[in-house]
Amino acid sequence: MFAGHVEVAFAIGRAQRRANVGVFVAAALAGLSLVIHVFTVIGMALAPTGRCVGAAGQRIEEGLAMFSHIHVGVSDFDRAHAFYAPLMGELGLRQRFFDPDRRWAAWQPSNGGRPLFIIGLPFDRQAHAAGNGQMTAFAAADRPTVDRAHRTALEHGGSDEGAPGLRPHYHANYYGAYFRDPDGNKLCVVCHEPVVVPPGA
Secondary structure: OHHHHHHHHHHHHHHHHHHHHHHHHHHHHHHHHHHHHHHHHHHHHOOOOOEEEOOOOOEEEOOOOOOOEEEEEOOOHHHHHHHHHHHHHHOOOEEEEEEOOOOEEEEEOOOOOOOEEEEEOOOOOOOOOOOOOOOEEEEOOOHHHHHHHHHHHHHOOOEEEEEEEEOOOOOOOOEEEEEEOOOOOEEEEEEOOOOOOOOOO
């Protein structure tokens, strides 16, 4: 009789121990999952500005410049460079490279990096043709820069396509000017900022 009771007691004890181990493992896994989640959130919060990690671990870039570079074809490189060099200077852009042997040149923002604006002979060495409906528009910091850029373009072989002024059909502060380079490529310089009037002026 006592032996039977002892075996039952041992069996109950083993079951309780297994149950306790199961509860412990479940709690440990839940705790580990919570720790991983917390560190994932912290890691994303501390990631470099403009970058985050997606669900599959891929890096997602935010705030990346829309364009890497824009290339405009020309027929006469020397003539084109004589037109674009002073225009880029008015816009505060600096030359990235100038390669007369390969007949191309590029400009970049004053603080470096991209996007680049490139001029050069067509890659296939066929005749250049200005596209209908194509235009490259440069951003200007203020309206006087638009005026100077338009004037500089016309002084260096460009042709007028629209004097500097407001175009409210785009938006209230759209101040732009339009012209073509010596090869007929259409260009625009535009300022989107309102005129700031000093207090008391």
